Amino acid sequence: MTEIAVARPVAEVPRRTLRGLLEPVVMSVTPVLLAIVAGGILLTILGRDPLSFYGDILQQGMLESFGLQQSVVRMATLLMIAAGLIVAFRANLWNLGLDGQFLLAAAFVAGLAPSIVSSLGMTVGLTLCFVIAAVVGAVWTLVPAGLKARFGVNEIITTLMMNFIGINLANILVKGPFLTDAPGVPRTDILPLAERLPVLFDTRIHIGILIAAATILLVHLVMTRTPLGLRLRVLGANPRAAVHFGLRTKRLTLVAFMVSGALIGMSGAVSMLGDWGSFRADWNPGYGFLVVPLVFLARLNALATVAFVALFAVIQIGGEYATREADLPNDFVLVLVGLILFFMAITEFMRVRRERRLAFVTAGLASRLRRGGDDG
Amino acid sequence: MDSSALLTEAFFAALISGALLAALPILFASLGEAISEQAGVLNVGLEGMMLFGAYAGFNGALYLHSSWLGLLAGIGGGVLASLTMVVLCVRMRLDQIVVGVALFLFAEGVTSLLHGAQFGESYPRLEKPSELAIPLLSDLPAVGESLFSVHPIVYIGFALVFLVSWMLRRTSTGLNVRAAGETPAALDAAGVSVVRTRTWAVLACGALAGLGGGYLAIIAAGSFTPFMTQGAGFMAIVIAMLTRGKVLWTIVGSLLFGVSLTIATALQLAGITIPTDWVQMLPFVTVILVLILFARRSYLPSALALPYVRGER
Numbered sequence: 002m003t004e005i006a007v008a009r010p011v012a013e014v015p016r017r018t019l020r021g022l023l024e025p026v027v028m029s030v031t032p033v034l035l036a037i038v039a040g041g042i043l044l045t046i047l048g049r050d051p052l053s054f055y056g057d058i059l060q061q062g063m064l065e066s067f068g069l070q071q072s073v074v075r076m077a078t079l080l081m082i083a084a085g086l087i088v089a090f091r092a093n094l095w096n097l098g099l100d101g102q103f104l105l106a107a108a109f110v111a112g113l114a115p116s117i118v119s120s121l122g123m124t125v126g127l128t129l130c131f132v133i134a135a136v137v138g139a140v141w142t143l144v145p146a147g148l149k150a151r152f153g154v155n156e157i158i159t160t161l162m163m164n165f166i167g168i169n170l171a172n173i174l175v176k177g178p179f180l181t182d183a184p185g186v187p188r189t190d191i192l193p194l195a196e197r198l199p200v201l202f203d204t205r206i207h208i209g210i211l212i213a214a215a216t217i218l219l220v221h222l223v224m225t226r227t228p229l230g231l232r233l234r235v236l237g238a239n240p241r242a243a244v245h246f247g248l249r250t251k252r253l254t255l256v257a258f259m260v261s262g263a264l265i266g267m268s269g270a271v272s273m274l275g276d277w278g279s280f281r282a283d284w285n286p287g288y289g290f291l292v293v294p295l296v297f298l299a300r301l302n303a304l305a306t307v308a309f310v311a312l313f314a315v316i317q318i319g320g321e322y323a324t325r326e327a328d329l330p331n332d333f334v335l336v337l338v339g340l341i342l343f344f345m346a347i348t349e350f351m352r353v354r355r356e357r358r359l360a361f362v363t364a365g366l367a368s369r370l371r372r373g374g375d376d377g
Numbered sequence: 378m379d380s381s382a383l384l385t386e387a388f389f390a391a392l393i394s395g396a397l398l399a400a401l402p403i404l405f406a407s408l409g410e411a412i413s414e415q416a417g418v419l420n421v422g423l424e425g426m427m428l429f430g431a432y433a434g435f436n437g438a439l440y441l442h443s444s445w446l447g448l449l450a451g452i453g454g455g456v457l458a459s460l461t462m463v464v465l466c467v468r469m470r471l472d473q474i475v476v477g478v479a480l481f482l483f484a485e486g487v488t489s490l491l492h493g494a495q496f497g498e499s500y501p502r503l504e505k506p507s508e509l510a511i512p513l514l515s516d517l518p519a520v521g522e523s524l525f526s527v528h529p530i531v532y533i534g535f536a537l538v539f540l541v542s543w544m545l546r547r548t549s550t551g552l553n554v555r556a557a558g559e560t561p562a563a564l565d566a567a568g569v570s571v572v573r574t575r576t577w578a579v580l581a582c583g584a585l586a587g588l589g590g591g592y593l594a595i596i597a598a599g600s601f602t603p604f605m606t607q608g609a610g611f612m613a614i615v616i617a618m619l620t621r622g623k624v625l626w627t628i629v630g631s632l633l634f635g636v637s638l639t640i641a642t643a644l645q646l647a648g649i650t651i652p653t654d655w656v657q658m659l660p661f662v663t664v665i666l667v668l669i670l671f672a673r674r675s676y677l678p679s680a681l682a683l684p685y686v687r688g689e690r
Binding site (some may be wrong): 043047048095144148154155157158159161162163165166169170172173176290291293294297328329330332333334335336337338339340341342343345346347349350 | 465469474478482490494652654657661
């Protein structure tokens with residue numbers, strides 16, 4: 002269906018050569034650079050100095066110790082979401098209901114964590130919270146997954162619908178059964194600092210980043226090194242071929258959706274148990290749509306995602322400061338992400354067109370040309 | 378709960394006028410999306426086009442002091458936004474979903490940014506545009522004022538739905554559009570350009586989405602606020618998908634969404650308070666239930682979201 006979303010089963014470019022290694026890097030970095038330049042032009046039009054703006058982002062998001070810690074903390078949540086997305090996208094299932102899955106799981110965790118952790122203790126309690134989050138996230142994908150598997154209903158629509166329902170349901174929970182007795186903004190009971198995810202050394206960075214790193218590594222290994230991963234990728238690359246292979250596509254669809262939802266739900270747990278400790282009513286950071294482009298940029302490669310999530314976390318954390326300094330709304334990040342997606346699609350188009358042109362020569366000559374004619 | 382309070386004039390007036398205000402942007406956008414989907418282009422960036430339309434429309438109405446010129450500006454904004462879809466998806470055949478999501482995010486960011494840079498200090502509001510009162514009908518009790526004393530674009534909007542429905546079913550242009558979404562290869566073989574047909578369909582979709590956005594900013598809200606579409610574009614996509622090519626159903630769908638978006642406010646007038654979170658969920662729950670019940674009958678053009686490459690299967 003698409004050059005970007007579908008994993009190519011046949012490696013066209015030999016991996017071993019320097020060119021073969023460099024090409025994916027160039028293909029991923031170019032759109033980011035182009036987006037930064039285009040964003041700079043937009044800033045200039047608005048009468049702001051792009052250099053000092055981007056300087057602020059780097060300074061606050063990466064170079065200052067406090068900002069760097071915040072960026073790493075943000076990375077933990079985003080990485081978990083990315084892991085969940087990769088599983089679904091690899092199977093060519095468009096799970097776009099991630100905000101609903103994230104918020105609903107976060108609401109459940111935030112509402113239940115204070116009593117669970119205080120009665121069961123840290124280790125068992127926090128683990129149970131993660132399990133709850135995973136179950137909530139997975140359950141929330143059941144309707145889209147079932148409709149897709151059984152009747153082939155377009156999952157973009159159903160996940161988007163469940164997304165809106167999930168967001169509202171999370172708020173209903175937070176304003177209803179999970180509402181705190183304490184005065185102030187409507188929110189859930191606050192999980193005491195001492196009972197949240199333990200921090201590393203003397204920083205504000207909590208072990209969520211380790212959990213996320215382990216998860217993304219696990220997803221990478223499962224997707225690339227196990228039969229299940231292969232089955233999911235076959236399903237994604239060509240559903241018809243998957244049927245002819247004798248794969249049980251309906252079950253695979255359910256599995257991919259539920260694993261995806263579970264991982265995204267767990268990111269809600271990381272966010273609640275590590276970052277915030279409480280769910281404020283009407284809170285919606287909208288991480289979902291922001292992570293989608295990052296996963297594409299990384300070409301659905303779990304390990305490459307880490308680099309892009311890191312970059313994005315820095316932009317988000319630094320951007321909060323930079324936009325305040327430049328007296329602009331915080332939504333500049335959205336512009337950057339949108340631009341990155343546009344340019345990514347265009348760079349991909351250029352690559353495909355170049356390969357098509359070469360392909361019109363003859364296959365053998367084309368590969369020799371591609372390698373620069375050195376070792377045909 | 379006093380049930381007679383439900384039947385007051387104030388309740389009906391508030392419900393009908395509120396539902397119309399909320400439904401019209403969705404109606405325009407879903408009509409546009411229906412055309413584009415019939416031509417085989419899944420336009421996920423609809424929300425972005427509406428936002429561009431709302432922003433351009435608000436500026437047009439503010440500086441040109443006319444709601445009509447504002448709506449025209451809104452159409453212009455939507456068409457400009459849809460040009461990216463035309464160039465990237467129809468001409469360059471890039472992935473429609475990736476570009477759609479990009480357009481949506483970009484529009485959210487850019488309109489908010491421009492709005493912040495432009496109106497960061499002052500928050501201008503538009504004066505209420507004049508309404509067209511139909512004699513006699515507008516004097517009817519309860520429903521008269523809210524149904525028959527509205528901005529004329531409302532009537533034009535409903536007329537447009539019938540016009541598009543007739544065009545798609547009864548004219549050769551409509552046949553071309555549907556062929557572009559169903560079997561583009563056949564259209565190509567018949568000597569009609571698939572790319573050109575899809576281009577016009579997407580531009581029409583942009584114009585309608587922009588008009589919907591303009592209506593939202595100029596007539597429904599009277600001002601522009603960032604993210605003001607609040608998912609209306611996505612609701613419109615769902616409605617368009619559920620109509621299965623029978624565009625008259627967009628009226629039913631958008632009114633359903635319109636009613637559920639305003640029923641909370643209207644009920645408050647009747648003295649009943651339902652948390653808005655519950656009410657906001659209603660349209661989406663309805664859609665999911667409809668999908669579960671009628672899933673087997675759902676149907677989409679078979680070449681939807683697939684770029685057309687001559688000679689490729």
